[in-house]
Amino acid sequence: MADINRQILLVSRPQGAASTDNFSLVEAPLAPLADGELRVRNHYLSLDPYMRGRMSDAKSYATPQPLNEVMIGGTVGEVVESKHPKFAVGDKVVGVLGWQEFGVSDGRGLQKVDDTHVPLSAYLGPVGMPGVTAWYGLNRIITPKAGETVVVSAASGAVGSVVGQLAKLAGARAVGIAGGAEKCRYVVETLGFDACVDYKAGKLYDDLKAATPDGVDGYFENVGGEILDVTLARMNAFGRIAVCGMIANYDSEPIPLKRPGTILTQRLLVQGFIVTEHLDVWPEALKQLGTLVAQKRLQYRETVAQGLESAPEAFLGMLKGRNFGKQLVKLI
Amino acid sequence: MADINRQILLVSRPQGAASTDNFSLVEAPLAPLADGELRVRNHYLSLDPYMRGRMSDAKSYATPQPLNEVMIGGTVGEVVESKHPKFAVGDKVVGVLGWQEFGVSDGRGLQKVDDTHVPLSAYLGPVGMPGVTAWYGLNRIITPKAGETVVVSAASGAVGSVVGQLAKLAGARAVGIAGGAEKCRYVVETLGFDACVDYKAGKLYDDLKAATPDGVDGYFENVGGEILDVTLARMNAFGRIAVCGMIANYDSEPIPLKRPGTILTQRLLVQGFIVTEHLDVWPEALKQLGTLVAQKRLQYRETVAQGLESAPEAFLGMLKGRNFGKQLVKLI
Numbered sequence: 001m002a003d004i005n006r007q008i009l010l011v012s013r014p015q016g017a018a019s020t021d022n023f024s025l026v027e028a029p030l031a032p033l034a035d036g037e038l039r040v041r042n043h044y045l046s047l048d049p050y051m052r053g054r055m056s057d058a059k060s061y062a063t064p065q066p067l068n069e070v071m072i073g074g075t076v077g078e079v080v081e082s083k084h085p086k087f088a089v090g091d092k093v094v095g096v097l098g099w100q101e102f103g104v105s106d107g108r109g110l111q112k113v114d115d116t117h118v119p120l121s122a123y124l125g126p127v128g129m130p131g132v133t134a135w136y137g138l139n140r141i142i143t144p145k146a147g148e149t150v151v152v153s154a155a156s157g158a159v160g161s162v163v164g165q166l167a168k169l170a171g172a173r174a175v176g177i178a179g180g181a182e183k184c185r186y187v188v189e190t191l192g193f194d195a196c197v198d199y200k201a202g203k204l205y206d207d208l209k210a211a212t213p214d215g216v217d218g219y220f221e222n223v224g225g226e227i228l229d230v231t232l233a234r235m236n237a238f239g240r241i242a243v244c245g246m247i248a249n250y251d252s253e254p255i256p257l258k259r260p261g262t263i264l265t266q267r268l269l270v271q272g273f274i275v276t277e278h279l280d281v282w283p284e285a286l287k288q289l290g291t292l293v294a295q296k297r298l299q300y301r302e303t304v305a306q307g308l309e310s311a312p313e314a315f316l317g318m319l320k321g322r323n324f325g326k327q328l329v330k331l332i
Numbered sequence: 333m334a335d336i337n338r339q340i341l342l343v344s345r346p347q348g349a350a351s352t353d354n355f356s357l358v359e360a361p362l363a364p365l366a367d368g369e370l371r372v373r374n375h376y377l378s379l380d381p382y383m384r385g386r387m388s389d390a391k392s393y394a395t396p397q398p399l400n401e402v403m404i405g406g407t408v409g410e411v412v413e414s415k416h417p418k419f420a421v422g423d424k425v426v427g428v429l430g431w432q433e434f435g436v437s438d439g440r441g442l443q444k445v446d447d448t449h450v451p452l453s454a455y456l457g458p459v460g461m462p463g464v465t466a467w468y469g470l471n472r473i474i475t476p477k478a479g480e481t482v483v484v485s486a487a488s489g490a491v492g493s494v495v496g497q498l499a500k501l502a503g504a505r506a507v508g509i510a511g512g513a514e515k516c517r518y519v520v521e522t523l524g525f526d527a528c529v530d531y532k533a534g535k536l537y538d539d540l541k542a543a544t545p546d547g548v549d550g551y552f553e554n555v556g557g558e559i560l561d562v563t564l565a566r567m568n569a570f571g572r573i574a575v576c577g578m579i580a581n582y583d584s585e586p587i588p589l590k591r592p593g594t595i596l597t598q599r600l601l602v603q604g605f606i607v608t609e610h611l612d613v614w615p616e617a618l619k620q621l622g623t624l625v626a627q628k629r630l631q632y633r634e635t636v637a638q639g640l641e642s643a644p645e646a647f648l649g650m651l652k653g654r655n656f657g658k659q660l661v662k663l664i
Contacts, residue, residue, distance in 0.1 A: 272596040
């Protein structure tokens with residue numbers, strides 16, 4: 001076994017757009033374990049939009065990532081050394097061990113997972129936080145009825161892809177918004193959405209209108225900005241908007257919402273949420289999502305960057321929509 | 333009894349700001365009643381912000397007021413003639429008979445009311461639609477807990493005044509926003525709010541911050557525009573915003589919401605509503621409100637314009653905040 005751990009630290013906060021200069025790769029010796037600890041060899045890192053928020057120290061829902069510490073992030077891996085009574089070498093675990101090859105844990109926040117029927121990496125995607133995020137926003141905020149229309153932005157992404165597929169399973173019409181013809185084709189042909197609108201095609205309102213002939217009853221918001229304005233204009237009375245992310249705002253000045261009065265005229269429910277604040281739903285959601293993945297009734301796609309050193313570039317690319325499906329970094 | 337009815341019709345739709353030119357006063361003979369009909373002499377007309385929306389034919393929650401017909405509006409009055417088995421001459425009734433001195437009804441939408449302990453005009457205010465609007469937004473959307481802070485805009489108005497008093501009764505800190513020192517003094521000294529911010533004083537954010545040292549948990553929105561932006565910036569995590577009106581938008585182009593991302597970062601619930609779509613709560617709400625008014629535990633104030641011909645001017649003044657409390661027109 002290696003005796004050196006490679007880690008990526010956050011070393012500065014972005015002024016405007018995030019850049020690779022905000023990160024630094026360092027090496028550190030593996031320290032001996034104390035009693036009650038275990039060591040995990042991380043197989044995959046998860047890269048997620050929420051991390052952009054942690055890089056800033058503006059008022060937000062989460063405490064900022066401290067400078068000069070290992071960048072936060074979800075991980076899956078294998079126990080390689082254990083002085084913990086409940087974990088044995090060879091156990092597969094999902095946790096939040098950050099951007100590093102090896103992580104040490106006292107077991108808190110670490111879950112053993114079974115990769116017999118569900119691939120290990122899926123625990124960072126459809127059977128992990130992105131999947132539960134989709135599940136919560138759809139089932140607890142949008143609550144679609146059969147025949148209603150549900151729209152989701154970033155539809156080919158880790159969260160959006162699950163939102164639309166669950167909406168279809170609930171009997172709703174699922175319409176995606178994604179960037180580029182290739183992503184849209186995937187959303188319709190592989191994920192089974194009823195329609196997908198390419199926001200890069202330059203006629204977002206007309207295309208969304210054509211894709212939602214009966215208006216929009218539920219909207220799962222991952223993007224914000226113009227996409228939110230346009231979708232708001234298609235909302236039916238008593239529509240529900242689950243606000244999960246506003247990636248368009250992360251690198252820039254806040255983008256105003258053009259017509260807030262629509263919330264009143266259409267009597268909309270708009271609810272922001274963070275899935276880690278709703279831990280009560282995780283067991284039920286993960287059970288359903290794991291079953292659907294094992295039965296291959298829930299499709300997903302991954303973009304895998306190779307090696308820890310690729311994480312910053314892959315993360316910045318994801319913020320710009322260069323990934324296609326769940327963005328991972330493979331470490332082994 | 334008079335045999336002429338005076339009525340105000342909507343004769344054109346506003347282009348930009350509404351004006352008295354949009355209305356016309358006409359006279360019409362009183363037609364004989366058919367079987368099952370009754371005639372009401374209206375004592376008071378209610379003037380309400382929602383009427384501005386009805387004057388336009390833009391997509392909204394309500395069908396537009398038809399041109400060249402009697403302007404819609406709530407009324408209280410007395411039955412002066414009846415061929416209806418359930419209404420007798422002398423009955424006091426509240427209904428929606430519009431901007432006219434006499435109204436004919438088949439009894440639908442008309443409620444007999446008791447003015448022994450509650451003044452007749454109060455059925456257009458705290459014990460009528462404005463009161464129930466306040467009750468619904470506060471109790472069904474904001475759901476204040478003791479010790480929380482509730483802010484309401486247009487705090488001296490028919491709805492806002494009830495919101496803050498009900499919030500106080502629920503054990504919350506009530507903070508109003510109103511235009512001018514006199515209204516603010518009334519909100520604190522007469523209505524019993526904990527604080528009131530004068531938005532005309534030119535330092536809205538600083539004053540609101542000082543009045544809400546623990547942030548804002550619930551916001552009852554009647555105004556929109558800058559007041560919404562500023563209050564949003566004070567919202568605590570898991571805050572609730574009941575969107576009842578956006579009077580700042582009614583005469584103008586839509587005013588953008590500057591920082592929609594706050595809905596996510598603070599995990600806010602934002603809910604637009606129209607009280608007439610929640611008829612199930614009316615009996616409970618009216619019973620509570622009527623009891624509070626009869627016991628003089630709920631204060632309210634009226635601005636009364638004299639005579640039907642004063643209605644258009646009084647209505648336009650209300651849209652500009654010139655009224656102080658519930659705007660009525662006294663017809664008798």
